[in-house]
Amino acid sequence: MVASTDIKFYVHTNNNAPQLQNAYGSMINVLDACLIDGIQIGVVSSLTASGNTVTATFGAAHNLMQYQVIKITGANQPEFNGEHRILSIPDTSSFTFELAAAPSVSTATGTISASLPPLGWEKPFSSSNPNGGGKAAYRSLNPLLPSRPFLRVVDELDPAYTATYAKFAKVGIVEDMSDIDTMIGVQAPFDPANPDKNWVATGSGTTVINGWARWYYACSNEFSASTSNDTQSLATGNRFYVVVGNSEYFYVFPASTPSSIYALPYGFGAFHSVLDADGSATFLNSTLNNNAANNILNKQGYTGLVGTHTNQKTSLHRSFNQNAASVLATALSLGVAANVYSGASDYIGSSTLNNESYFAPIFLNESILRGRVKGLYWLFQNKPNNHMEAFMRNGEIYLAVMIGASSGGFAGQGQIICRIG
Numbered sequence: 380m381v382a383s384t385d386i387k388f389y390v391h392t393n394n395n396a397p398q399l400q401n402a403y404g405s406m407i408n409v410l411d412a413c414l415i416d417g418i419q420i421g422v423v424s425s426l427t428a429s430g431n432t433v434t435a436t437f438g439a440a441h442n443l444m445q446y447q448v449i450k451i452t453g454a455n456q457p458e459f460n461g462e463h464r465i466l467s468i469p470d471t472s473s474f475t476f477e478l479a480a481a482p483s484v485s486t487a488t489g490t491i492s493a494s495l496p497p498l499g500w501e502k503p504f505s506s507s508n509p510n511g512g513g514k515a516a517y518r519s520l521n522p523l524l525p526s527r528p529f530l531r532v533v534d535e536l537d538p539a540y541t542a543t544y545a546k547f548a549k550v551g552i553v554e555d556m557s558d559i560d561t562m563i564g565v566q567a568p569f570d571p572a573n574p575d576k577n578w579v580a581t582g583s584g585t586t587v588i589n590g591w592a593r594w595y596y597a598c599s600n601e602f603s604a605s606t607s608n609d610t611q612s613l614a615t616g617n618r619f620y621v622v623v624g625n626s627e628y629f630y631v632f633p634a635s636t637p638s639s640i641y642a643l644p645y646g647f648g649a650f651h652s653v654l655d656a657d658g659s660a661t662f663l664n665s666t667l668n669n670n671a672a673n674n675i676l677n678k679q680g681y682t683g684l685v686g687t688h689t690n691q692k693t694s695l696h697r698s699f700n701q702n703a704a705s706v707l708a709t710a711l712s713l714g715v716a717a718n719v720y721s722g723a724s725d726y727i728g729s730s731t732l733n734n735e736s737y738f739a740p741i742f743l744n745e746s747i748l749r750g751r752v753k754g755l756y757w758l759f760q761n762k763p764n765n766h767m768e769a770f771m772r773n774g775e776i777y778l779a780v781m782i783g784a785s786s787g788g789f790a791g792q793g794q795i796i797c798r799i800g
Contacts, residue, residue: 381477382466383464383800384464386448386623386754387495387623387624388444388621388622388623388624388778389412390621391618393420393442393443393447393495394420394440394441395419397411399597399617399618399620400618401546401614401615402511402546403508403511404508405512405596407505407515409622410515410532411502411515413497413622413629414499414502414517415497415500415501415502417494420443420493420494421493422490422492423436423453423491423492426454426459426486427485428481428485429485431480431482432478433463433477433478434469434473435449437472437473440471440472441471441472442471443468443474444465444468444767445466445769446800447464448462448463448465448495449464449493450463450496451491451493454487455487456482456483456489458478458480458482459487463476498625498629499521500518500520501517501518501520502517503518503556504556506560511536512534514532514534514535514560515531515534516532516556516559517530517532519626519648521626521627524627526554528554528555529553530551530553531550532548533548533550533590537579537580537589539581539582539589540587541584541672543613545597545672546595546598547590547593547666548596549591549593550647550663551567551663552567565659565697565703565704566705567696567705567706568663570705577591582671585673588671590669592663592665593667594645595635596633596635597618598635599612599636607675608673608674609673614636616637618633618636618637619633619639619642620633621642621767621778621780623754623778623799625754627648627649627753628754629647629648630645630797632645632780635678640781642783643783644664644684644755644780645666646662646663646664646684646752646755647661647662649661649662649753650751650753651750653749653751654699658697658701659701661696662752663695663696664694666678666682678783679784679785685720685721685784685785686710686720686723687709688785691709693710708743710757711748719757720793721758721782721794722757722761722762722794723761726760727759736758738758739757755795755796757796758779762781762793762794765779767780775800776798778797778799779794779795780797
């Protein structure tokens with residue numbers, strides 16, 4: 380059976396992928412490519428079939444990963460065109476994929492190219508800033524979702540913030556919008572006593588407070604208790620990231636320094652609600668804090684979907700009874716121990732237990748159990764997989780991502796699992 384292409388993923392090492400750098404606009408550039416535009420990989424030198432297995436060959440390294448979804452266009456024989464999941468990578472300039480049936484010819488003709496297709500979202504509103512970056516509002520195009528609120532992203536320098544400080548996008552759920560700066564209905568997170576808390580900085584200098592829900596992509600250190608405040612100097616260079624998702628949800632895992640492979644898990648979109656009727660089953664995962672720039676904090680201690688620490692919260696669009704209120708949820712999973720942080724400890728024995736890793740779904744607990752996030756799982760062993768290792772389990776494909784996964788007072792790293800096919 381031909382592999383599904385619903386879930387897609389993108390990495391910073393892909394040809395022509397936008398990069399997360401010490402520059403405003405970096406996060407919007409990545410989201411535009413992965414959600415809206417796709418990424419061009421290059422011209423295909425040849426497409427050759429053996430039965431229903433096709434080998435695509437390039438004139439140079441394609442820098443793709445096994446199980447990524449590739450889009451072929453330009454073949455004169457239409458059966459070659461379309462989206463395909465990469466089955467294998469024989470060498471750096473070729474990969475294979477499978478067709479439903481053997482094609483009409485063994486070698487395709489035409490001017491053929493390959494790209495990483497987008498997840499299939501829309502960006503109805505945006506603005507640019509002459510000093511770099513801008514604002515953007517993204518929304519799923521799936522009409523079958525019970526609700527389709529916007530992800531509003533502000534990835535530009537706030538007038539009260541210092542340009543050399545840590546870079547992050549301010550993000551929030553917005554129920555409806557008429558333009559990039561006109562927000563209608565429920566927002567999350569939201570403080571009715573301070574409606575601008577998530578969007579407008581207050582104060583100045585090292586004590587400036589800039590935003591509430593943050594997607595960090597450039598800081599001095601995500602974890603160190605002594606060098607992780609936002610006023611520290613930043614290194615130049617490209618950061619690791621991986622984006623995973625589909626037309627309903629996505630996760631973005633950015634590392635904040637060029638030398639790090641450990642990322643913070645951010646995400647937005649639909650979750651699977653356990654309620655009989657839930658017209659607002661949308662989550663936003665971020666580093667959720669309203670601390671000043673000079674506050675020494677471990678960012679993973681304020682990032683949801685990582686562990687069970689009291690500060691690790693995920694924002695939800697409306698409460699379980701659909702009241703017009705911003706609410707927060709705590710992540711839960713298999714209850715093997717207190718203070719669980721995904722992939723940070725051997726909660727159920729050695730990381731080589733039975734030569735396989737064990738993971739479980741992640742649930743969102745509001746004041747009641749609200750639902751389960753899609754395509755993301757907690758590990759209960761200490762980093763049992765290699766960095767960005769893809770593997771199959773029971774006919775499904777998964778990807779292991781290194782993350783910051785520890786409590787607010789403990790600086791440490793772990794691993795989390797994404798379903799990719």
